[in-house]
Amino acid sequence: MTTWSRYLSQPTSAELLADQQRLLFVRPDDAEQEEELVETALPNVSELAFFLEQAGVGLGKEEMHRIFLALKQLVDSEELQRCRLWGKILGTTSSYIVAEAECKEGLEEEEEEEKEEEEQSDEGAVKKEEDPLLQTNLKPPPVVPKEALGTGANKFMFYVCSEPGLPWVKLPSVSPAQITAARQIHKFFTGRLDAPVVCNPPFPGKEVNYLRAQISRISAGTQASPLGYYEMQEEEEESDAEDSYEVNPDFEGIPVAEMTESLTNWVHNIQHILPQGRCTWVNLAAKAGDDSNENEEEEEEEDEPEPEIGPPLLTPLSKDEQMFNIPPWNTRLSSRLTPQHAVAVLRSNLWPGAVAYADGKKFDNIYVGWGVKYMGEGYSPALPPLPQGEFPTGPEISEAVDPAVEEEESQEEHEGSQEEREESDEEEKEDDDDE
Amino acid sequence: MDANTLFGSLDLVAGSGYTLNSEERAALQTSLRILKKDHKFNRVLFWGKILGLDADYFIAQGRGEDEMKNRTSFYSLNCTDWFQLPLATDSVITMVTKAAKGRFMGDPSFVYKHDDPQKQGAEDEEETADIVTEEMRLAVTVHAIDKDVSVVPRGAFVKRHHGLVQLNRSFGGLSESEAKKLDSYLHFSEPKNLKKKSILELAELNPAIDFLDVVSDDVPKGSWSLQVECAGTVCVLRSLLWLGLTNYCVPMTQQHGYIYIGDGIKNLNLPFMI
Numbered sequence: 001m002t003t004w005s006r007y008l009s010q011p012t013s014a015e016l017l018a019d020q021q022r023l024l025f026v027r028p029d030d031a032e033q034e035e036e037l038v039e040t041a042l043p044n045v046s047e048l049a050f051f052l053e054q055a056g057v058g059l060g061k062e063e064m065h066r067i068f069l070a071l072k073q074l075v076d077s078e079e080l081q082r083c084r085l086w087g088k089i090l091g092t093t094s095s096y097i098v099a100e101a102e103c104k105e106g107l108e109e110e111e112e113e114e115k116e117e118e119e120q121s122d123e124g125a126v127k128k129e130e131d132p133l134l135q136t137n138l139k140p141p142p143v144v145p146k147e148a149l150g151t152g153a154n155k156f157m158f159y160v161c162s163e164p165g166l167p168w169v170k171l172p173s174v175s176p177a178q179i180t181a182a183r184q185i186h187k188f189f190t191g192r193l194d195a196p197v198v199c200n201p202p203f204p205g206k207e208v209n210y211l212r213a214q215i216s217r218i219s220a221g222t223q224a225s226p227l228g229y230y231e232m233q234e235e236e237e238e239s240d241a242e243d244s245y246e247v248n249p250d251f252e253g254i255p256v257a258e259m260t261e262s263l264t265n266w267v268h269n270i271q272h273i274l275p276q277g278r279c280t281w282v283n284l285a286a287k288a289g290d291d292s293n294e295n296e297e298e299e300e301e302e303d304e305p306e307p308e309i310g311p312p313l314l315t316p317l318s319k320d321e322q323m324f325n326i327p328p329w330n331t332r333l334s335s336r337l338t339p340q341h342a343v344a345v346l347r348s349n350l351w352p353g354a355v356a357y358a359d360g361k362k363f364d365n366i367y368v369g370w371g372v373k374y375m376g377e378g379y380s381p382a383l384p385p386l387p388q389g390e391f392p393t394g395p396e397i398s399e400a401v402d403p404a405v406e407e408e409e410s411q412e413e414h415e416g417s418q419e420e421r422e423e424s425d426e427e428e429k430e431d432d433d434d435e
Numbered sequence: 436m437d438a439n440t441l442f443g444s445l446d447l448v449a450g451s452g453y454t455l456n457s458e459e460r461a462a463l464q465t466s467l468r469i470l471k472k473d474h475k476f477n478r479v480l481f482w483g484k485i486l487g488l489d490a491d492y493f494i495a496q497g498r499g500e501d502e503m504k505n506r507t508s509f510y511s512l513n514c515t516d517w518f519q520l521p522l523a524t525d526s527v528i529t530m531v532t533k534a535a536k537g538r539f540m541g542d543p544s545f546v547y548k549h550d551d552p553q554k555q556g557a558e559d560e561e562e563t564a565d566i567v568t569e570e571m572r573l574a575v576t577v578h579a580i581d582k583d584v585s586v587v588p589r590g591a592f593v594k595r596h597h598g599l600v601q602l603n604r605s606f607g608g609l610s611e612s613e614a615k616k617l618d619s620y621l622h623f624s625e626p627k628n629l630k631k632k633s634i635l636e637l638a639e640l641n642p643a644i645d646f647l648d649v650v651s652d653d654v655p656k657g658s659w660s661l662q663v664e665c666a667g668t669v670c671v672l673r674s675l676l677w678l679g680l681t682n683y684c685v686p687m688t689q690q691h692g693y694i695y696i697g698d699g700i701k702n703l704n705l706p707f708m709i
Contacts, residue, residue: 013667015667056455057454059452060446063446063449063664063665066666090673092660163666186707187707187708187709326488326538335456338458349488368453369452376537379704379707
């Protein structure tokens with residue numbers, strides 16, 4: 001009887017999940033009248049699912065609907081202005097469903113940074129009290145600063161969850177060091193956000209940071225829109241205007257046949273990430289020059305690093321570089337038999353799983369894949385650096401063992417006792433002589 | 436996956452990201468039935484799709500009396516006209532592995548150029564022998580994927596007298612707990628590790644059911660990803676060695692199968708990526 005009660009009382013993981021997913025289907029009573037009037041930030045995922053299925057990509061009808069409802073929960077709970085289903089990244093033990101959202105006026109990021117600074121200064125103070133070590137003159141290389149929220153690689157915020165219905169987790173913003181490290185490694189995701197990323201060169205952060213860096217890279221490399229859908233804003237002359245674009249109200253749609261024929265009809269709508277790890281280049285030498293005014297002239301003369309320039313926003317995909325002898329994109333029509341109503345499908349060859357579709361005025365992008373780039377034949381990971389050579393040993397610098405204090409004393413006693421014996425021998429001889 | 440259950444099961448494997456659109460499904464429903472009638476197969480499976488640069492190949496497999504030995508594969512570019520793939524003999528496999536690199540083109544008559552600096556003197560003689568077409572590469576890839584990573588739940592196939600391997604009609608499905616363990620999945624190809632097992636291990640096995648290698652013995656460990664998807668209804672086993680192979684099984688029912696939708700390239704970087 002006890003074994004039966006054990007089976008009955010412990011719910012399986014599927015049952016627990018079902019309990020949580022049931023909440024997706026509960027409709028709150030307050031929002032009944034408002035929903036129809038207000039323009040909603042929620043994307044029409046059912047329409048997206050239909051077009052993606054025509055394109056050959058999909059997560060299954062019911063699963064897409066569950067994701068739709070989970071996105072609705074996210075929009076309501078976080079009060080997002082604009083939200084989009086970015087895609088799904090598969091992992092070895094579980095997967096991530098990723099939603100992209102526009103940033104609110106970024107107050108939250110500042111709070112996090114202040115907390116980090118406070119912690120660091122506390123640690124520094126404690127260390128100074130305990131160990132008054134010598135200060136070295138070595139300055140670590142300057143760290144490339146993160147881009148502010150709402151610009152560059154941090155233009156959008158991302159939320160992930162492992163199953164629709166489970167709570168969404170907000171991903172932290174990405175730093176250029178993480179992007180440059182992510183470019184050098186090639187690892188699967190495990191599905192746990194706090195898992196360490198074990199690789200060489202060491203990744204600064206955990207899986208949550210690696211995930212965010214890969215999402216940025218995939219967005220920058222594969223998000224595409226039809227030519228003319230977005231246009232650049234030409235109001236300000238400052239560098240901030242580089243990454244601002246808005247929907248073109250006069251866009252009339254490009255016929256599907258043209259979209260599949262040439263790649264000039266598709267443009268990137270996310271800024272390219274420079275080798276530095278950011279979208280706008282930062283001159284690190286100039287920053288260092290401000291700190292120490294004495295060395296300013298020397299540093300300017302030695303090496304002026306050349307500014308890194310990437311392709312500007314809204315460049316057509318036909319200008320993408322070929323890697324590994326394969327074209328970076330391929331296009332198809334979704335239907336062979338009824339091309340009049342087909343959808344143009346654009347697949348990436350560099351990031352397998354990145355797909356865009358376009359049908360007249362509607363288009364969207366999605367990524368469903370493992371989150372790794374196509375590495376071509378013969379990938380080999382970076383080897384760890386060779387151990388540094390030691391200073392050559394020689395007699396001048398090799399240590400000789402100094403005799404210990406007891407040994408010295410015992411030797412003195414030994415010598416002293418020898419002298420006493422000699423003296424006593426002499427005295428005995430004198431005594432003998434006297435007698 | 437079995438052509439009869441294709442249309443319900445496509446949603447179960449869609450978690451990997453790929454499905455077929457409605458036109459392809461409708462065409463498959465008709466053409467697979469015709470294929471089965473023409474070649475008198477016991478059952479026809481939709482094996483999967485190999486994505487090429489210019490076009491995609493749809494692959495179907497017919498099964499005869501013995502599920503493991505009587506397998507014939509077909510390819511199609513439009514889900515309607517099927518062409519039989521050549522047999523993947525050892526000589527064909529060696530030729531293809533030397534010559535074929537990179538993605539599939541999408542043209543079955545595409546010839547892969549074999550750049551071997553040592554053979555430059557005898558080029559004229561070698562050219563006629565070493566022509567490797569994409570069709571041959573397709574056959575070898577399908578054969579390799581079947582041999583490496585085609586997987587079935589334990590108990591789904593039985594080895595009868597005369598060594599015939601057939602579907603087990605009284606297979607009730609894996610239980611919920613069994614479906615989450617890698618031990619319950621077996622490779623559907625000639626077993627290599629069975630003879631190495633000790634007598635103690637063999638004592639627990641049933642020779643009618645356990646005549647195949649267990650997936651959990653694979654090297655490197657961690658080359659399979661077992662997850663529960665679709666609100667806990669289906670157990671999905673994905674291979675990390677051939678990215679795109681998805682194996683599914685619905686616990687407590689007879690539904691199981693596998694499909695490969697991917698670019699047909701083995702993931703040789705697997706040990707670095709785990």
